[in-house]
Amino acid sequence: MLQKLSFGGWRVAGAVCSLSKTGVRVRFISTAMDKGQTFFFRQLFDTVSSTYTYLLGDPRTSEAVLIDPVLEHAERDAALIKELGFKLVYALNTHMHADHVTGTGKLKSLLCETQSVIGKASGAQADIHLVDGDVVKFGGHELLASATPGHTNGCLTYICHKQGMAFTGDTLLIRGCGRTDFQEGSSxxxxxxxxxRIFTLPDYYLLYPAHDYRGQTSTTVWEEKKYNPRLTKPLNEFITIMENLKLPYPKMIDKAVPANRVCGLHYE
Incomplete structure (x- = not known):
């Protein structure tokens, strides 16, 4: 429920609102478990890999999903989910990560009703393998799995049209993008x-990446179409940029990728 503030802005419990050309839009930072609320959102963080994990739920049905969990925080995430009274139906990955081990396997042992989910093209083990156009449902909400390969073959962007938000994994970062020099990468x-698949979404859609290394939490389609220093360039120039990044070899890749092929379990 919107409330007008004295300085002329708007707010929703636990969320920041702004005016756009299409009206009032909510920028989710987190939401509170208010009575009558229909959508819950919480952004969590791993300081080692700078990974964002996202908890989305429907308080009416108590069903929830978790996007891109990290192994070392599986107990933290499970405790939060239990405290909030949610049933975690799906633990999803946007892709097979190379910089951390997924927490999906561990979460399945902590929350026995949870199923692991990843893109079929990733080649990784999971209870459910998604292909382009599949829909993940939790309560009265759903996530559309949109294939966005390039960082890896199996990259998916999860789009929640009802809330005007998308979870882009490593495909699109805030003012950047995932690297394309390993693991089936293609600029x-x-x-x-x-x-x-992403820039064709409405301009006001909020975009939540798998990582950020500068303390930013989210962006919008409009911002990235206007300000992304790589993806605003023509294709040939973008390819040249990506070929000359000269990034170091990922520290965790030799451990993370084999572990993530088996839902993060053999790492333990």
């Missing part, structure tokens, strides 16, 4: 994924 494919 051309990533560029097309972003422009055809």
């Amino acid at each position: 051309e494919t990533l560029y097309k994924s972003v422009h055809q």
Whole structure:
């Protein structure tokens, strides 16, 4: 329920609102468990890998999903989910990560009703393998799985049209994008994924990446179309940029990728 503030802005319990060309839009930081609320959102963080984990739920049905959990925080996430009275139906990954071990396998042992989910093209083990166009439902909400390969073959962007938000994994970061120099990476494919699948969403849609290394929590389609220093360039220039990043070899890749192929379990 919107409430007008004295300085002329708007707010929702636990969320920040702003005016756009299409009206009032909610920028979710987190939401509170208010009576009668229909959508819950919480953004969690791992300081080692700078990974964001997202908890989404429907307080009416108590069903929830968790996007991109980290192994070392599985107990933290499970405790929060139990405290809030949610039933975690799905633990989802946007792709097979190379910089941390997924917490999906561990969460399945802590929350026995949970099923692990990942894109079929990832080649990783999971209870459910998604392909482009599949829908993940929890309570009265749903996430559309949109294939956005380029960082890896199995990258998915999870879109919640009802809330005007999307979870882009490593495909699109805030003022950046995932690297394309390993693990089936393709600069051309990533560029097309972003422009055809993410930049075609409404400008006001909020975008939540899998990582941020500068303390930013979210962005919008409009911002990235206007300000992303790589993806605003023509394709040939983007490819040149990506070929000359000269990034170091990922520290965790030799442990993370084999572990993530088996839901993060053999790492333990």
